[in-house]
Amino acid sequence: MTTNDGQSGVLRYTAFSSDPDGGNPAGVVLDAAGLDDGDMLAIAAELGYSESAFLTAPPEGLGGEEGRAYSIRYFSPKAEVPFCGHATVATAIALAERIGPGELVFATRAGTVPVSVAEEDGVLRATLTSVEPHIEDIAEDDLAEALAALDWPASDLEPALPPRIAFAGARHLVVAAATRARLADLAYDFARLEALMRRLDLTTVQLVWRESATVFHVRDPFPVGGVVEDPATGAAAAAFGAYARELGVVPDDTVLTLHQGEDLGRPGRLTVTLRTGDARVRVGGAGARIG
Template identity: 80%
Template sequence: MTTNAPRPEILRYTAFSSSPEGGNPAGVVLDATGLDDAAMLAIAAELGYSESAFLTAPPADLGGEGGGGNGAGAGRAYTIRYFSPKAEVPFCGHATIATAVALAERTGPGELVFATPAGIVPVAVTEEGGAVLATLTSVEPHTEEIAGTDLAEALAALDWPAADLDPAFPPRIAFAGARHLVLAAATRARLADLAYDFARLEELMHRLDLTTVQLVWRESATVFHVRDPFPVGGVVEDPATGAAAAAFGAYARELGLVPEDAVLTLHQGEDLGRPGELTVTLRAGDPRVHVGGTGTRIV
């Protein structure tokens, strides 16, 4: 940001909840024109949320209207970047949802296209019963094995005995815009008891290029409770994690843990006193994952 440039308007929204006290807060800058990396990082650090989102004009080859938050009409397109208080991240689901809700409140519902560092992410925004609902479509996902030594280190950092894992859910690294280690707890009590070694887990996550660790407990065939340690972002725990939800949906489908056509409900944030709900939709023949939820402005 140039010395004489005015400070941009910084909005605060929460995603995956219709209440400002629920879901995951995000900073949203609808016109980040003129902000350099250092300025965006400084704003994210000042806000202290797990991520903040910054919009600028779309790439020339993307087309569509938009840029700087001034676009209108169907197919509005933007470049979006995400910063945690410590670093830039390639993709953030909750900040994407928060930004889409903020745009819809200004220019109406419709189709949005975000050019993220991880790839192109379309978002459909609708109004239902007075609430704004945004659903993102992930980049194409994949999963990969985790080495036994790395898994052992992750469990040691979490202070989770291997016997406390659910054997029906093999540990994997899953990607749908960012990399997440998926670990499933055998009981809700195990998931609720989270007190980990911040520095130790952070070191492992940097080495494996992980954004969060997606901790999961299965309540029923389609209902899950999740928690996401996020030490690499300078945050102990993320209250609602859209990118991890997309990665988990891909993981669950690839391993045959849910049908190819499925709608999953993920509850997150309850243990933090910020309950949120994420809807993960899987469609047969569609490799991408769709993650949706409500959002609202934090006054």
């Protein structure tokens, strides 16, 4: 394994920012055919990013243009995850730099995820289309445990955005803060929240504050991945888009802007697009190579 540029090497890209110091960094291996599960987990752990992506040949019948379809797997420093939005965007940007912008298709453990890459004003942007999402209630006792682990009193929540578990490739608990100050003050019990998330099969907790009709600020604790906080979370953004539409928080056809990473000093911007008649959610953003 090499860590410099190359088809068999480990590349480093950030997603949801055109600045290498912004967004969410991911490891990208464009040819993981010679790696087993232990190798991939070891690479992800060594990098220390919230997730890394590993490409291999596509399964038979996946579809997509020849040479632009792949199988993809995602590993956090602690375990494999079924789907990761920011690593998908990072991988799509890395591929577009080598084979050009256009349409890509990824076979993930969660399902088939198409990605479109376009160049805008000299910046590559990738937009993924999620698998079919769904929303479910969270039990009162489980919510109380989540709030206790976060050290958030129920009085600090936003009543117009009730807590729910949302899925668009991975499961996320959506919890909305009433104020930006509440969102900014995040010091949670890592072990306690991790235990609850493992029991509920959650990938992150999507903490949200609504700035305006279509602009939100979000943060994502990720203890099950061995990371205190994910700087920009595409899978959670897709889940949140489905949540917001399902609860009537936003129109069926709209574009949302999610700001994430500001509190970590790695600002990122995620665009969430909802379309009437299509339950799937589109999540897009810029990307950049990390030197």
